[in-house]
Amino acid sequence: MDITRQVEQLLKQGRVDIFLGYKELYGHLIPHGYTLDNLEELENLKVSQHRYSLEKVATHLVEKKPDLKIGIIARDCNQRALNILYTWNQLNPENIETLGVNCCPSKTRKHGDCSYLEPKKTGEFKKENGIDFNAEPEAFMAEFDNPERFSHWMYEFNKCIKCYGCRNVCPVCFCPECSLENPDLVEPGSLPPEVPIFHLIRATHMAGRCVDCGLCEDACPAEIPLRFLYRQMNQIVGDVFGYAPGEGIEKSPFTIIGDKVTLEPKPMDV
Amino acid sequence: MNCKFVPSVCSYCGTGCGVLFEVIDGKINATLPLKSHPVNQGKLCIKGWNLHEYINSFMRLKGPLVKEAGRFQKATWDEAVNHAAKNFNRIKADHGPDSIGVLVSAKVTNEENYLAQKLARAAIRTNNVDHCARL
Numbered sequence: 001m002d003i004t005r006q007v008e009q010l011l012k013q014g015r016v017d018i019f020l021g022y023k024e025l026y027g028h029l030i031p032h033g034y035t036l037d038n039l040e041e042l043e044n045l046k047v048s049q050h051r052y053s054l055e056k057v058a059t060h061l062v063e064k065k066p067d068l069k070i071g072i073i074a075r076d077c078n079q080r081a082l083n084i085l086y087t088w089n090q091l092n093p094e095n096i097e098t099l100g101v102n103c104c105p106s107k108t109r110k111h112g113d114c115s116y117l118e119p120k121k122t123g124e125f126k127k128e129n130g131i132d133f134n135a136e137p138e139a140f141m142a143e144f145d146n147p148e149r150f151s152h153w154m155y156e157f158n159k160c161i162k163c164y165g166c167r168n169v170c171p172v173c174f175c176p177e178c179s180l181e182n183p184d185l186v187e188p189g190s191l192p193p194e195v196p197i198f199h200l201i202r203a204t205h206m207a208g209r210c211v212d213c214g215l216c217e218d219a220c221p222a223e224i225p226l227r228f229l230y231r232q233m234n235q236i237v238g239d240v241f242g243y244a245p246g247e248g249i250e251k252s253p254f255t256i257i258g259d260k261v262t263l264e265p266k267p268m269d270v
Numbered sequence: 271m272n273c274k275f276v277p278s279v280c281s282y283c284g285t286g287c288g289v290l291f292e293v294i295d296g297k298i299n300a301t302l303p304l305k306s307h308p309v310n311q312g313k314l315c316i317k318g319w320n321l322h323e324y325i326n327s328f329m330r331l332k333g334p335l336v337k338e339a340g341r342f343q344k345a346t347w348d349e350a351v352n353h354a355a356k357n358f359n360r361i362k363a364d365h366g367p368d369s370i371g372v373l374v375s376a377k378v379t380n381e382e383n384y385l386a387q388k389l390a391r392a393a394i395r396t397n398n399v400d401h402c403a404r405l
């Protein structure tokens with residue numbers, strides 16, 4: 001059954017109140033909420049090569065109506081982000097239906113439909129002074145010593161225009177009060193923001209949360225290799241706790257407030 | 271509950287980044303960059319990201335106001351335009367057309383800027399036209 005009919009069924013059977021997919025408007029593929037009230041629009045349902053965080057939209061919808069049943073077109077990255085949102089009680093898995101779409105690598109296609117799968121290009125100047133988007137962490141660590149790595153990161157961080165796009169677009173950034181806007185942590189009104197603290201605050205918050213969807217890096221006007229940073233962060237989380245964010249819906253080692261920690265830290269090799 | 275996304279253009283500066291408004295039950299709830307827009311390619315500055323805040327601001331002006339006896343009073347568009355025209359004519363008659371200047375904006379369309387300079391040159395008869403980017 002094609003995806004349009006599946007959505008129609010979900011809506012008609014009342015399994016979802018709204019289905020978040022895509023439609024084409026003026027040549028742009030944009031997200032759209034399909035409901036029983038606009039069933040005729042369903043013929044325009046599309047899978048988009050552009051990725052938007054539909055799960056973040058879902059969190060906005062349940063803010064207004066907590067028991068809303070929501071269907072979502074989900075690639076692998078959407079699914080991983082959903083798992084994090086379940087873990088952190090931002091969405092109730094019982095109220096969410098997903099329809100999986102092709103993602104790379106899959107049986108049917110070598111390449112999925114999304115832009116994320118095309119590796120970002122890095123210019124020569126950036127390679128020399130900053131950080132290659134596609135660098136291997138081990139190679140980066142081996143090539144440069146500590147002060148060199150610091151200067152490469154500072155080259156990147158200093159370009160930040162403090163748009164907060166990385167946080168705004170991120171499916172797993174949902175805090176009602178964000179530390180990046182706390183004047184005790186980040187001095188308001190200065191540009192670039194206080195570096196490297198601005199980026200390190202976000203990096204530590206992404207420990208055990210970032211699902212490596214790449215939306216932040218796509219949204220960063222300063223082309224800062226944010227995924228590289230958060231990936232390294234989560235490599236530590238993997239090494240210490242054996243936890244990979246988004247792979248399942250088990251408790252995160254960081255959900256400690258008022259909760260029993262279920263994941264034991266492993267001994268650290270020093 | 272309904273949720274749709276409406277493409278638009280950021281009205282804050284002349285760059286003209288493409289945005290998407292997230293509209294939930296008729297109210298703009300958030301602003302996103304339009305990923306397929308050729309100008310900004312899925313990126314925005316902090317102003318663009320927060321467009322919805324001024325749209326929803328309670329301080330937003332939703333209709334014309336005319337200042338009478340030192341206080342702003344609600345008026346209809348006809349009243350407001352007549353009031354402005356009357357006073358422009360008075361100033362022009364008393365002090366000449368060059369006592370008036372027209373400042374246009376990067377936030378409006380080319381067509382609107384064209385009309386504004388037309389108003390300055392053809393109706394008010396002054397060449398005092400300038401643009402906010404030069405202020």
Ligand code: SF4
Binds near residue numbers: 167175
């Ligand atoms: S940056 Fe940190 S504080 Fe801000 S929303 Fe994300 S996780 Fe929360």
Ligand code: SF4
Binds near residue numbers: 173209212214217226
């Ligand atoms: S890759 Fe970026 S946007 Fe995606 S989950 Fe990680 S921090 Fe958030």
Ligand code: SF4
Binds near residue numbers: 165221224
């Ligand atoms: S998206 Fe990039 S430029 Fe914007 S605040 Fe984040 S790191 Fe800085």
Ligand code: SF4
Binds near residue numbers: 281283286319
């Ligand atoms: S998002 Fe920023 S750069 Fe883009 S048009 Fe708006 S104000 Fe200008």
